[in-house]
Structures are given as structure tokens and as C-alpha cells.
Amino acid sequence: MKTDRNELMKLMKLMNETDNFFSEYGLLDDKVYGEGAISKKHKELFLLAISIVQKCEECITYHLDECIRQGAVKDEIIESIKMGMMSGGTTSYPYIRKIFALLNEKKIIGKT
Amino acid sequence: MKTDRNELMKLMKLMNETDNFFSEYGLLDDKVYGEGAISKKHKELFLLAISIVQKCEECITYHLDECIRQGAVKDEIIESIKMGMMSGGTTSYPYIRKIFALLNEKKIIGKT
Amino acid sequence: MKTDRNELMKLMKLMNETDNFFSEYGLLDDKVYGEGAISKKHKELFLLAISIVQKCEECITYHLDECIRQGAVKDEIIESIKMGMMSGGTTSYPYIRKIFALLNEKKIIGKT
Amino acid sequence: MKTDRNELMKLMKLMNETDNFFSEYGLLDDKVYGEGAISKKHKELFLLAISIVQKCEECITYHLDECIRQGAVKDEIIESIKMGMMSGGTTSYPYIRKIFALLNEKKIIGKT
Amino acid sequence: MKTDRNELMKLMKLMNETDNFFSEYGLLDDKVYGEGAISKKHKELFLLAISIVQKCEECITYHLDECIRQGAVKDEIIESIKMGMMSGGTTSYPYIRKIFALLNEKKIIGKT
Amino acid sequence: MKTDRNELMKLMKLMNETDNFFSEYGLLDDKVYGEGAISKKHKELFLLAISIVQKCEECITYHLDECIRQGAVKDEIIESIKMGMMSGGTTSYPYIRKIFALLNEKKIIGKT
Numbered sequence: 001m002k003t004d005r006n007e008l009m010k011l012m013k014l015m016n017e018t019d020n021f022f023s024e025y026g027l028l029d030d031k032v033y034g035e036g037a038i039s040k041k042h043k044e045l046f047l048l049a050i051s052i053v054q055k056c057e058e059c060i061t062y063h064l065d066e067c068i069r070q071g072a073v074k075d076e077i078i079e080s081i082k083m084g085m086m087s088g089g090t091t092s093y094p095y096i097r098k099i100f101a102l103l104n105e106k107k108i109i110g111k112t
Numbered sequence: 113m114k115t116d117r118n119e120l121m122k123l124m125k126l127m128n129e130t131d132n133f134f135s136e137y138g139l140l141d142d143k144v145y146g147e148g149a150i151s152k153k154h155k156e157l158f159l160l161a162i163s164i165v166q167k168c169e170e171c172i173t174y175h176l177d178e179c180i181r182q183g184a185v186k187d188e189i190i191e192s193i194k195m196g197m198m199s200g201g202t203t204s205y206p207y208i209r210k211i212f213a214l215l216n217e218k219k220i221i222g223k224t
Numbered sequence: 225m226k227t228d229r230n231e232l233m234k235l236m237k238l239m240n241e242t243d244n245f246f247s248e249y250g251l252l253d254d255k256v257y258g259e260g261a262i263s264k265k266h267k268e269l270f271l272l273a274i275s276i277v278q279k280c281e282e283c284i285t286y287h288l289d290e291c292i293r294q295g296a297v298k299d300e301i302i303e304s305i306k307m308g309m310m311s312g313g314t315t316s317y318p319y320i321r322k323i324f325a326l327l328n329e330k331k332i333i334g335k336t
Numbered sequence: 337m338k339t340d341r342n343e344l345m346k347l348m349k350l351m352n353e354t355d356n357f358f359s360e361y362g363l364l365d366d367k368v369y370g371e372g373a374i375s376k377k378h379k380e381l382f383l384l385a386i387s388i389v390q391k392c393e394e395c396i397t398y399h400l401d402e403c404i405r406q407g408a409v410k411d412e413i414i415e416s417i418k419m420g421m422m423s424g425g426t427t428s429y430p431y432i433r434k435i436f437a438l439l440n441e442k443k444i445i446g447k448t
Numbered sequence: 449m450k451t452d453r454n455e456l457m458k459l460m461k462l463m464n465e466t467d468n469f470f471s472e473y474g475l476l477d478d479k480v481y482g483e484g485a486i487s488k489k490h491k492e493l494f495l496l497a498i499s500i501v502q503k504c505e506e507c508i509t510y511h512l513d514e515c516i517r518q519g520a521v522k523d524e525i526i527e528s529i530k531m532g533m534m535s536g537g538t539t540s541y542p543y544i545r546k547i548f549a550l551l552n553e554k555k556i557i558g559k560t
Numbered sequence: 561m562k563t564d565r566n567e568l569m570k571l572m573k574l575m576n577e578t579d580n581f582f583s584e585y586g587l588l589d590d591k592v593y594g595e596g597a598i599s600k601k602h603k604e605l606f607l608l609a610i611s612i613v614q615k616c617e618e619c620i621t622y623h624l625d626e627c628i629r630q631g632a633v634k635d636e637i638i639e640s641i642k643m644g645m646m647s648g649g650t651t652s653y654p655y656i657r658k659i660f661a662l663l664n665e666k667k668i669i670g671k672t
Contacts, residue, residue, distance in 0.1 A: 005209065008212050011212045011213070011215075011216055012208070012212050019255060021194055021252065021255060021256065024248070025197065028249060028252065029202055029534060031243060031245060032245065032530045032531055033531070036523070036527050037524045037527050038493060038524055038528065042486070042490050045486060045494075046493075046497060046531060050497075053425070053498065053502075054501075055167075055616060056167060056203050058206035059203055059206060073485070076485045076486050078485075079480070079484050079485050079486045079491075082480045083491065085585065086425060086426045086477060086480045086481070087426050087495075087498050087502075088425050089422060089424050090589055091423060092425075094618035094619060097565065097569070097572070100568050100571045101568055101571070103571075104571055109571065110571060117657065120661055123661070123663075123664055123670060133364065133367060133368065136360070136364055137364060137645065140310070140357065141310060141650055144306045144309075144310045144357065145307070149297070149300045149302075150303045154262070154266050157262060157270075158273060158307060159311075161270060161274075162273070162311050163651065166277075166311075166615070170654035171654060185261070187260070188261045191256070192262065194256045195256055195267065195270060197256075198252070198256045198537060198538045199537045199539060201501070201537035202534045202535050203535060229545065232545040232548050233545070235551075235558060236548055245530055249533065274539070277649070278503070279391075279503075280503060280539050280542065310649060310650045311649045311650050312649050313613070313647045313649035314365055315386065315390045315392050316649075317395070321345070321348070325344055325347070328347055368639070368642045368643055368645075368646045372635070372639050373636045373639050374602070374636055374639045379639075381598060381602075381606075382605075382606045382609060382643060383647075385610070386610065386647050389613070389614075390613075391504060409597070412597045414597075415597050415598045415603075418469055418592045419593070419603065419606060421473065422588070422589060422593070423610050426477055427498070427502045429507070430506035430507060433453065433456040433457070433460070436456050436459045437456055439459075445459065446459060467591060469588065472584070472588055473588060476585060476588065479579060
């Protein structure tokens with residue numbers, strides 16, 4: 001089974017035979033989460049928190065990387081995690097632990 | 113750990129010692145999702161969409177197979193996916209990609 | 225406060241000054257839920273069920289009307305309600321009761 | 337529009353013409369939440385907490401009354417609310433405030 | 449029944465007889481959503497979007513006011529609404545319409 | 561990537577440099593779910609049911625172990641599962657099957 005994100009995104013685009021739904025949805029998504037009155041960095045910090053609330057592991061991994069790519073520093077990322085935890089409740093715990101494992105792996109937190 | 117779906121369903125039935133809850137719940141489930149005023153095919157297309165909304169990967173795999181078994185064609189399955197995506201919002205993306213990987217593997221979509 | 229659905233939809237369109245997001249999102253929505261490989265009637269029956277699962281009272285009222293407008297008969301509507309109830313679990317009860325009150329008011333169910 | 341809970345429950349039972357779904361679902365519900373290995377009081381305390389997590393106002397009102405009817409004392413009810421709040425996260429706040437308004441009205445809390 | 453937010457918050461604090469749970473939870477909440485590495489304004493914009501995703505009407509009204517109080521301008525608020533809509537999916541529509549009614553009433557949008 | 565629960569909990573505590581959020585949240589969690597007017601055993605039975613409703617596999621595994629550690633017997637655990645299933649709806653099925661696989665593995669259910 002294909003698992004590569006980009007290849008799968010291409011497959012989705014192939015679905016545009018009948019209409020352009022998947023491309024148009026993707027364009028809307030880019031528009032909403034791109035640079036704007038709210039910066040792309042703050043939008044990615046929001047998406048990290050919402051991924052915790054919606055308990056989506058793959059989303060967490062992706063948006064954590066995006067936060068870093070947009071220049072979010074450790075303290076901003078930690079605050080985003082706290083917002084996700086307060087809004088998502090105690091069943092967010094396993095997802096929070098996974099983020100900390102990722103942050104440790106990326107040497108953003110942890111003793112050196 | 114047992115992981116076979118049918119064996120686990122049998123285990124559940126064994127729980128009927130005290131009352132028949134799991135069997136009765138299963139019968140209700142069959143009644144609601146069986147052939148009726150709405151066809152079983154349309155019900156499975158609904159269940160595929162709702163599995164996306166509820167972000168349940170195992171449900172997606174199962175109901176995609178059921179859709180095909182009930183004779184749903186590619187265009188119906190794609191429309192069901194779109195409904196799940198519109199109702200479920202952008203955090204459905206990882207689940208949508210997995211369906212496309214499955215559809216590709218089953219040669220329902222993709223270049224030939 | 226304005227509460228009229230159509231007037232509010234117009235307000236939303238006014239927001240298109242900077243980009244066309246709300247109009248484009250609306251067009252995607254129309255495309256996904258319009259007549260297609262799956263009929264608009266079956267899509268509205270799906271939307272009634274999903275409104276129960278997502279416990280959205282205003283959505284229920286709206287999509288029940290749409291189901292009727294698309295020619296869904298009593299037995300189809302009842303089956304859609306059952307699917308919503310099975311998928312949504314027992315906390316759907318208050319919403320189910322409201323649909324029955326609406327169906328009774330519209331003389332679709334109840335003794336005459 | 338009818339709003340009386342019992343009348344609406346009767347309407348639902350009328351729907352049993354074709355099959356007994358609504359009655360059978362109701363019986364399963366009674367079986368699961370009746371007196372058992374876990375007492376009905378503890379089950380109602382659970383249902384109060386889950387109603388907070390699922391943000392269902394009508395469920396909260398109903399299960400709070402049921403908790404009291406089953407003999408739950410103030411400290412048990414407060415602990416159930418706390419569990420709902422920890423599991424449901426900060427968006428539970430408006431629902432928590434409503435429970436406190438109800439508890440005050442019923443003279444279970446508040447200065448005398 | 450008391451409905452005033454502040455009075456109800458006071459009632460909640462009265463519950464601190466046995467332990468300080470409600471006060472401590474409130475302090476954590478203040479800490480997480482106060483000024484920090486991420487500004488309070490951006491946190492309120494996040495809370496507006498998450499209130500849409502979680503379909504909590506009272507939360508929407510409250511956090512919209514907080515956004516304005518923290519100096520968020522129209523374009524930032526509109527972007528927050530769009531993020532909530534993309535993440536929350538089409539069942540967010542009724543909530544989006546209510547925000548637009550509020551924004552119109554507050555003369556933040558609409559023709560002059 | 562670290563996956564050990566306790567090590568990850570320690571990492572989280574390291575985040576207390578700036579404030580004590582993660583420790584304080586943990587203390588609140590312990591307070592709410594510890595022995596009280598409602599016994600810790602009943603609270604764990606609640607947490608097992610809520611883990612099913614929130615479809616959190618890691619939570620299920622953890623709280624099932626906690627139920628057993630707190631002395632919950634088979635019939636109490638089965639009733640908790642039934643409550644989770646009724647409240648969580650049919651998309652809980654895959655999670656229910658996993659619990660039965662775990663119960664079988666722990667020799668709590670199954671033929672001997």
C-alpha cells in the first residue's frame with residue numbers, strides 16, 4: 001500500500017476527472033492557512049493545538065514540523081500544546097506524550 | 113493477542129452469559145444497516161462517510177470493502193468520500209489519503 | 225440580532241472583499257451535496273443522520289425539510305434517524321425526540 | 337410543537353409499525369443503565385459526566401435529576417462534575433455553570 | 449435560575465470547601481490563555497476558532513468579545529472564523545451564521 | 561523515539577522551567593480521579609467507558625489495567641464496556657473488539 005504523503009496527494013488530484021473538488025478544496029485550505037492577517041506561524045500553532053483536541057496523531061506530527069519550519073520557538077510550541085491540552089481534556093494525554101517524544105527526538109527539549 | 117475480527121466477534125457473544133446485550137445490540141445494528149427503504153448499498157456509503165467524520169481507520173477499511181461488496185461504483189464511493197471530507201473538516205485529510213491508498217491498491221482508481 | 229438564514233448568508237458573501245472564501249466554500253458544498261452519482265435525496269438523508277451524530281439541532285431542522293423537499297418518504301426518513309441513533313449513541317436521544325416532534329407537527333407521523 | 341418528554345417517547349414507540357427498533361433500543365438502554373454489578377446510582381453519575389463531555393444540555397438536566405433520585409449526595413455529584421470537566425476540557429465551562437445554576441436552584445449548593 | 453456568568457463563577461468557587469479544584473482549574477486556565485510567548489490576542493483568536501469546531505454557542509459569543517477586547521481587527525477575526533470553518537466542517541454553518549449576525553450587530557461588518 | 565510512558569511523563573515535568581503547568585495539571589488530574597466520595601474503582605470504570613466513547617486506544621489499555629488494579633471484577637468491567645458502547649455508538653465497535661482481545665489475553669474472559 002502506498003503511504004507516501006506526496007504520492008497520495010497526487011492520487012487525490014487524479015480524482016479530478018469529473019470535477020475539480022479535491023484541487024479546489026486544497027486551494028481553499030491553502031488560502032485559509034496561508035500567510036494573512038494572522039501569520040502562517042500562528043496558524044500552524046493553532047493547527048497543532050487543534051490536532052491535539054481532535055486526537056489526530058498524523059496531523060500532530062505534520063503540524064509540529066510546520067510550526068518549526070515557520071520559525072515557531074520552543075516556548076510558542078509549548079504554549080500551543082498547553083492550549084490543546086486544556087481544550088482537549090485528559091484524554092489528550094497520550095497525544096501530548098507523543099509530542100514530547102518528538103520534541104525530545106528533535107532535540108528541542110530534553111537535557112543535553 | 114487475538115486480532116481476527118470474527119474470532120473477536122465470537123468472544124463478544126460469549127459475554128452473553130448474564131444477558132444477551134452484545135447479541136441484541138448486534139441484531140439491532142444488522143436491522144438498521146440492512147436492506148430497507150434505503151438500500152444496503154446507500155447505507156454502506158453513509159457508513160464510509162461517517163467513518164471519515166469520526167476518524168475511525170478500521171471502520172473506513174471495513175466499510176470501503178462493504179461498499180464494493182454491495183455494488184457501489186467508483187463515482188459513488190468518491191462522492192461518499194467528498195461528503196465525509198466536507199462534514200469532517202480538514203483534520204480528515206490523513207484518513208482521506210488512506211482511502212485513496214486503498215482504492216489504488218484495489219485498482220479502483222489510478223492509472224492503468 | 226438578525227436571525228434570518230438568507231440574510232445571514234448574504235452577510236457572509238459580503239465578506240468576500242479580500243478573497244472569495246465564503247462563496248467558494250459554498251460552491252464546493254453545493255457541488256458535493258448536489259445531484260450526482262448518489263442522488264440529492266440520499267445525500268440529504270445522509271445529512272439528516274450526520275446532524276444527529278453531530279448533535280446540531282439547527283442542522284436537523286434544515287435537513288429534515290430538505291429530505292421532504294427531495295421526495296424522501298416516511299420510511300426513508302425513519303431509517304435515516306435510526307442510522308443517526310445507532311452511530312451517535314444514547315446522547316442522541318434528545319435530538320431524536322425533537323425530530324419526532326417535528327415529524328408529528330408536519331403530520332408525517334402520529335395518529336390522525 | 338410537542339415538547340413533553342413522555343409524549344415524545346410515546347410517539348417514538350408508534351414508529352414500531354414496521355419493526356420494533358425504537359422499543360428494542362430503549363430496552364437495551366434500560367438494561368445497560370439499570371441496577372447491576374455497577375449500581376444505578378453510579379451509572380447515573382457516569383451519565384452526568386458523559387453529558388458534560390458531550391456538551392448535551394438536555395442530557396445534563398435529565399441525568400442530574402436522576403442522580404438525585406438514585407440517592408447521590410452532593411459530594412458525589414460534585415466529583416462527577418469534576419470528572420466531566422477534566423475529560424471534556426475548557427469548552428465544558430458553559431455547561432458546568434449551568435449545572436451549578438441548577439444545583440443552586442435545587443438548594444443542593446449555595447449559602448442558606 | 450441564575451444565569452449571570454459572574455454569579456455562577458462565584459457559586460463554583462463556593463465548591464472549594466473540600467478542595468480547591470475549581471479555583472485551581474481556573475488558575476491553570478488563566479495561565480494557559482494569558483499573555484505569554486503567544487499573545488493573548490492570538491490565543492483568543494484560537495479560542496474563537498476552537499469554539500466553532502466544538503460547536504459551543506456560548507463560547508463563541510464570549511471569545512468573540514474577548515478577541516475584540518484584545519484588539520483583534522476585522523481581518524484577523526474573519527481569518528479565525530475561516531480556520532474554524534475549515535477544521536469544523538459543514539456542520540459548523542449554523543454557528544458561522546451566528547457569528548456573522550453578532551459581527552453585524554456590533555457593526556464590525558455590514559454595509560454602513 | 562522514546563515511547564516509555566514514565567520516561568515521557570518525566571520529559572513533561574522538565575517543561576516546568578517557566579511555570580508548573582504540567583505538574584499542576586497532573587496534580588488536578590490525580591485529585592479528580594483519586595479516592596473520594598466516588599471510589600477510585602468506580603472512577604476507573606468511568607474512565608474505561610469514556611475512553612471507548614472518545615475512541616482512544618491507548619487510554620483503553622491503560623484504564624482497563626487500572627480497573628483491574630483497583631479490584632474491579634469481570635461483571636463490572638463488562639458493564640463499563642456496555643455503557644461505553646451505548647454512549648459511543650456503533651463506531652465504537654473496533655475499540656470494543658480490542659478490549660475483548662485484551663480481556664481474553666488476561667484470561668478474564670474466554671473458555672478455560
